Amino acid sequence: MLDCPGATPEVSLREDVVRDLFIIGGGINGCGIARDAAGRGYSVFLAEKDDLGSGTSSASTKLIHGGLRYLEYYEFRLVREALREREVLWRNAPHIIRPMRFVLPVQKGLRPAWLIRLGLFVYDHIGGRRLLPPTRSLDLRGDPAGKPLKPGLSRAFEYSDCWVDDARLVVLNARDAADHNAEIRTRTKVVKARVEEGIWVVTVQDESSTSEVRARMLVNAAGPWVDEIISDVLGSRPAHHVRLVKGSHIVVRRKFADPRAFFFQNKDGRIIFAIPYEGEFTLIGTTDQDFTGDPGTAEIDQREIAYLCSTAGEYFSEPVEPADIVWTYAGVRPLYDDGATKAQEATRDYVLKIDHSSGAPMLNVFGGKITTFRRLSETALALVGEAIGENGKSWTADVPLPGGDFGPLEFGEIVAGLIHDYPFLEPGHAERLVRLYGTAARKFLGQATNREDLGRSFGADLYEAELRFLAEREWASTGEDVLWRRTKLGLRLNSEQAEAVDAFIRDRAHNNRQATLSN
Numbered sequence: 001m002l003d004c005p006g007a008t009p010e011v012s013l014r015e016d017v018v019r020d021l022f023i024i025g026g027g028i029n030g031c032g033i034a035r036d037a038a039g040r041g042y043s044v045f046l047a048e049k050d051d052l053g054s055g056t057s058s059a060s061t062k063l064i065h066g067g068l069r070y071l072e073y074y075e076f077r078l079v080r081e082a083l084r085e086r087e088v089l090w091r092n093a094p095h096i097i098r099p100m101r102f103v104l105p106v107q108k109g110l111r112p113a114w115l116i117r118l119g120l121f122v123y124d125h126i127g128g129r130r131l132l133p134p135t136r137s138l139d140l141r142g143d144p145a146g147k148p149l150k151p152g153l154s155r156a157f158e159y160s161d162c163w164v165d166d167a168r169l170v171v172l173n174a175r176d177a178a179d180h181n182a183e184i185r186t187r188t189k190v191v192k193a194r195v196e197e198g199i200w201v202v203t204v205q206d207e208s209s210t211s212e213v214r215a216r217m218l219v220n221a222a223g224p225w226v227d228e229i230i231s232d233v234l235g236s237r238p239a240h241h242v243r244l245v246k247g248s249h250i251v252v253r254r255k256f257a258d259p260r261a262f263f264f265q266n267k268d269g270r271i272i273f274a275i276p277y278e279g280e281f282t283l284i285g286t287t288d289q290d291f292t293g294d295p296g297t298a299e300i301d302q303r304e305i306a307y308l309c310s311t312a313g314e315y316f317s318e319p320v321e322p323a324d325i326v327w328t329y330a331g332v333r334p335l336y337d338d339g340a341t342k343a344q345e346a347t348r349d350y351v352l353k354i355d356h357s358s359g360a361p362m363l364n365v366f367g368g369k370i371t372t373f374r375r376l377s378e379t380a381l382a383l384v385g386e387a388i389g390e391n392g393k394s395w396t397a398d399v400p401l402p403g404g405d406f407g408p409l410e411f412g413e414i415v416a417g418l419i420h421d422y423p424f425l426e427p428g429h430a431e432r433l434v435r436l437y438g439t440a441a442r443k444f445l446g447q448a449t450n451r452e453d454l455g456r457s458f459g460a461d462l463y464e465a466e467l468r469f470l471a472e473r474e475w476a477s478t479g480e481d482v483l484w485r486r487t488k489l490g491l492r493l494n495s496e497q498a499e500a501v502d503a504f505i506r507d508r509a510h511n512n513r514q515a516t517l518s519n
Helices: 028-039 068-073 076-092 113-125 166-179 223-233 302-313 370-388 411-421 427-445 464-473 479-486 495-518
Strands: 018-024 044-047 097-105 136-139 155-164 183-185 189-196 199-205 210-220 242-253 261-265 271-277 281-285 325-336 350-355 362-367
Touching (some): 018 199, 028 044, 028 166, 068 113, 076 155, 076 370, 166 183, 166 370, 223 362, 242 302, 427 464, 464 479, 464 495, 479 495
Parallel strands (some): 018 210
Antiparallel strands (some): 136 155, 242 281, 242 325, 261 271, 271 281, 350 362
């Protein structure tokens, strides 16, 4: 069995060190800011109370898109920025991001064809599209996209956006931040923060101890918990900056063979997507409803299931039934509260606010969407520079994320090269590894010449070498971290196999922690 080269155990805390930035939250915004800051030379400490991306950032519809429907609410700046980011992110992470065509059927009595076409014309031309193909019209009576749809649907438009593995986008930003000397701590909760002589003193608690970390500036990127950090951890007055909106999704057995996704309108003005997912499945979502309570407890409810099944059933010739569902997930979006009447009308734009009232600078991050995380990070770093001194320049637009050091159109070549060098890999296995890890898959494949060299098999095509890599390089410490975030193999393993993965990864994570403590 092969070891994972390049493992980087975390160093123990030193309470006398003063970092530049302490970041609360290991979602896409926190990890994106950590990566950008560390790459500029700032010293960074990031604390996440659970797993990386375990909240909102792994519960998205998994799209890198401009947000076509946001044009209806005149969010032109947000849409333009998001559209410009599509190809930047695709270029920087061609393993976890790929182009996807979306089919938008014209439904009688809803948005007219001329209005949709006008919106798509704007969508095609305000975002600097270069590699993605433009919009075109479809006759569903002859196009394969019409095959799974009801016969009454005859006209549609097809346009471009991108698909992303959202949870892996978070982890890869954290990995690159750590490679630039940031300290990334998962399962580490911030319980208190105070200012002493112009320095933040942050009390953190992990599974075994409580420590203090000092930093010149605090970044509150806690997502749905951002107001809770302001009020509970800092002891400030109750804060009400974000509107919590729950979005839920269902995954069913594959409803159509076409590689394109569908964009469906609903009579209430909302939209849902039906997207090819993990080869054998279809992802359907999302909902938009206001949420109260602990965001960590968000789950899909029966009304949302009925809504998604009903809306999809308005378009698919074969009904979508609750019995078809193999998995569901829900997340809470922390939208900046702009006073919108309906949840679906609330802005998806981000708002960043600097607060000096405690005696040291604090940056609060409100709202945002996964597509614009990199631009949000650049904006955040501009504010950091104003607060504690500029250090370095913007750099993330032109540097690939770990494993993404190949061209956006070269994915097939990378898969073919992996199969050539590791001929014992089945094509589907090789493609999965490249889709998750890109060129970094070679780090744990190493000198393997057969499957036995990869160690114990846990079912599907998951082997010990990959699990060791996830524990040692990607902070995985439970079966859920592996099966539902870093991979989606929870869809393919039975309960016994999943329990074996959980036991192995917990043991591996425990050994990693013990090694850290002994250093």
